[in-house]
Amino acid sequence: xxxxxxxxxxxxxxxxxxxxxxxxxxxxxxxxxxxxxxxxxxxxxxxxxxxxxxxxxxxxxxxxxxxxxxxxxxxxxxxxxxxxxxxxxxxxxxxxxxxxxxxxxxxxxxxxxxxxxxxxxxxxxxxxxxxxxxxxxxxxxxxxxxxxxxxxxxxxxxxxxxxxxxxxxxxxxxxxxxxxxxxxxxxxxxxxxxxxxxxxxxxxxxxxxxxxxxxxxxxxxxxxxxxxxxxxxxxxxxxxxxxxxxxxxxxxxxxxxxxxxxxxxxxxxxxxxxxxxxx
Amino acid sequence: xxxxxxxxxxxxxxxxxxxxxxxxxxxxxxxxxxxxxxxxxxxxxxxxxxxxxxxxxxxxxxxxxxxxxxxxxxxxxxxxxxxxxxxxxxxxxxxxxxxxxxxxxxxxxxxxxxxxxxxxxxxxxxxxxxxxxxxxxxxxxxxxxxxxxxxxxxxxxxxxxxxxxxxxxxxxxxxxxxxxxxxxxxxxxxxxxxxxxxxxxxxxxxxxxxxxxxxxxxxxxxxxxxxxxxxxxxxxxxxxxxxxxxxxxxxxxxxxxxxxxxxxxxxxxxxxxxxxxxxxxxxxxxxxxxxxxxxxxxxxxxxxxxxxxxxxxxxxxxxxxxxxxxxxxxxxxxxxxxxxxxxxx
Ligand SMILES: Nc1ncnc2c1ncn2[C@@H]1O[C@H](COP(=O)(O)OP(=O)(O)O)[C@@H](O)[C@H]1O
Ligand SMILES: [Mg+2]
Numbered sequence: 001x002x003x004x005x006x007x008x009x010x011x012x013x014x015x016x017x018x019x020x021x022x023x024x025x026x027x028x029x030x031x032x033x034x035x036x037x038x039x040x041x042x043x044x045x046x047x048x049x050x051x052x053x054x055x056x057x058x059x060x061x062x063x064x065x066x067x068x069x070x071x072x073x074x075x076x077x078x079x080x081x082x083x084x085x086x087x088x089x090x091x092x093x094x095x096x097x098x099x100x101x102x103x104x105x106x107x108x109x110x111x112x113x114x115x116x117x118x119x120x121x122x123x124x125x126x127x128x129x130x131x132x133x134x135x136x137x138x139x140x141x142x143x144x145x146x147x148x149x150x151x152x153x154x155x156x157x158x159x160x161x162x163x164x165x166x167x168x169x170x171x172x173x174x175x176x177x178x179x180x181x182x183x184x185x186x187x188x189x190x191x192x193x194x195x196x197x198x199x200x201x202x203x204x205x206x207x208x209x210x211x212x213x214x215x216x217x218x219x220x221x222x223x224x225x226x227x228x229x230x231x232x233x234x235x236x237x238x239x240x241x242x243x244x245x246x247x248x249x250x251x252x253x254x255x256x257x258x259x260x261x262x263x264x265x266x267x268x269x270x271x272x273x274x275x276x277x278x279x
Numbered sequence: 280x281x282x283x284x285x286x287x288x289x290x291x292x293x294x295x296x297x298x299x300x301x302x303x304x305x306x307x308x309x310x311x312x313x314x315x316x317x318x319x320x321x322x323x324x325x326x327x328x329x330x331x332x333x334x335x336x337x338x339x340x341x342x343x344x345x346x347x348x349x350x351x352x353x354x355x356x357x358x359x360x361x362x363x364x365x366x367x368x369x370x371x372x373x374x375x376x377x378x379x380x381x382x383x384x385x386x387x388x389x390x391x392x393x394x395x396x397x398x399x400x401x402x403x404x405x406x407x408x409x410x411x412x413x414x415x416x417x418x419x420x421x422x423x424x425x426x427x428x429x430x431x432x433x434x435x436x437x438x439x440x441x442x443x444x445x446x447x448x449x450x451x452x453x454x455x456x457x458x459x460x461x462x463x464x465x466x467x468x469x470x471x472x473x474x475x476x477x478x479x480x481x482x483x484x485x486x487x488x489x490x491x492x493x494x495x496x497x498x499x500x501x502x503x504x505x506x507x508x509x510x511x512x513x514x515x516x517x518x519x520x521x522x523x524x525x526x527x528x529x530x531x532x533x534x535x536x537x538x539x540x541x542x543x544x545x546x547x548x549x550x551x552x553x554x555x556x557x558x559x560x561x562x563x564x565x566x567x568x569x570x571x572x573x574x575x576x577x578x579x580x581x582x583x584x585x586x587x588x589x590x591x592x593x594x595x596x597x598x599x600x601x602x603x604x605x606x607x608x609x610x611x612x613x614x615x616x617x618x619x620x621x622x623x624x
């Protein structure tokens with residue numbers, strides 16, 4: 001990697017009481033990079049992001065822009081350009097779209113706030129139409145757009161997105177990922193956490209596979225997408241050698257995978273990005 | 280009861296109802312932003328009333344001692360917190376500002392010939408003395424445990440109330456006090472005599488409610504408080520610190536309490552422990568609103584004021600009983616209708 005490291009997580013472990021949900025995870029995001037962490041429901045993705053953001057206490061080292069963030073509260077991390085769009089979006093439901101956006105730039109001056117808002121309305125014309133509507137009355141896709149826009153109002157250097165495609169219809173998921181790709185052009189680095197591995201790998205530069213709280217695989221996203229183990233477990237492709245040579249990555253499997261998709265999901269299976277895989 | 284008596288009672292009910300409404304708003308604000316049921320809200324009222332009375336009688340205002348002690352405690356806690364977070368020992372900027380404010384207000388209260396100056400100056404200095412009590416109380420009592428269960432916060436809130444009542448006895452003594460009314464003018468409108476103090480109370484309350492409304496609807500900090508009440512994590516994720524929200528909401532609560540104290544001091548005699556029962560009536564109003572709706576809380580408080588006023592006429596000895604009995608049907612109805620604030624998980 002040639003770009004300087006923006007986020008560097010080393011040996012991070014997070015426990016809920018006695019149970020470790022994230023164990024010894026090391027990941028890195030370079031400036032302007034899109035990095036994705038894929039993993040099944042319960043793999044520890046949300047826990048990982050919460051620990052990086054300072055919502056959960058953790059062991060290990062987290063450095064952002066060359067600085068250890070351990071002493072900083074959430075707000076101070078936000079002030080340094082580290083932002084999180086959480087899984088449940090955390091919008092201010094009883095407030096208008098415009099107010100949600102304004103609060104996204106809470107730490108900025110009034111002029112900057114106005115400029116950022118105009119920028120967001122240009123990027124998300126949908127939100128401009130609904131600026132005086134209450135956030136709680138938006139559709140799922142619009143809520144995700146608002147969550148993205150509100151986070152961008154804070155002018156983050158690294159935006160962490162927790163399953164932005166969760167519960168959205170396929171067409172809207174495509175929109176979301178298009179915007180994620182666009183953000184890179186603006187110099188915002190992105191750490192994208194997803195169950196929707198196909199879409200995430202398509203947009204990302206590099207990827208990590210999280211299994212049971214540990215990093216099972218890592219590498220360039222394009223290579224991981226061709227990796228047979230990823231293909232079998234996360235892309236719903238049955239054939240082991242379907243998508244490229246098996247030795248593209250480390251040939252010794254670090255763990256065994258159980259096939260998760262029904263056998264019908266063959267090579268021609270279409271991704272089902274909008275599906276909520278929870279019961 | 281004839282019409283004239285009814286008008287008189289109604290007027291007194293509106294006066295106290297307006298003050299209860301202010302307190303209801305303060306209690307609701309603090310609760311929704313911080314989850315603290317602020318039992319010491321009433322102490323802001325009694326401290327303000329007694330401070331203003333002391334000024335008018337030319338006695339020394341001794342509130343500076345309490346402010347000084349709280350400032351010292353806040354500084355010490357800041358230092359300890361910074362060491363614990365493995366940082367350079369430092370006092371936070373807000374704490375420094377609070378200390379400066381408290382020192383300035385105390386100096387004013389000692390140096391100005393307050394007894395000779397008018398009501399307006401006395402009221403301003405009183406409010407300036409009381410307002411920093413709110414954020415200081417938050418820093419010292421609540422901030423270290425801000426993430427704790429609401430029950431823990433309630434216990435601390437009760438402890439703070441008990442401590443403040445004791446301190447009030449120490450600072451102000453056991454005697455009751457009543458201040459001079461802002462003006463003695465009385466107007467006759469038809470069959471009714473209207474006291475100008477009533478008009479003062481109603482006008483100032485209405486003005487404050489309007490200010491609060493504009494502040495929460497338009498100002499970024501007001502919106503930030505609302506946002507914290509709506510989604511605490513969401514607010515933190517946009518960089519609104521919960522400590523800041525706590526301090527600001529307590530400052531607003533202390534301001535409302537101080538203003539209520541100044542308004543109500545010429546109407547009823549206030550003792551060192553009178554604050555509790557007054558704020559309890561505001562609390563009843565807030566509960567009638569389900570601890571969720573500001574307009575309903577204010578309306579509920581106005582009802583409480585009327586009920587109290589008429590109960591005083593019919594069954595003076597039982598007036599508190601009657602007022603608090605109001606709660607039972609409301610709570611029953613609320614729990615049946617299942618609206619309002621759900622319990623925390
Ligand atoms: N608050 C919690 N208390 C205890 N265990 C939790 C809590 N939150 C998550 N977990 C557990 O931690 C593991 C990782 O959860 P999570 O990070 O939410 O996974 P993901 O986001 O990848 O779906 C799961 O086994 C989950 O059951
Ligand atoms: Mg998750």
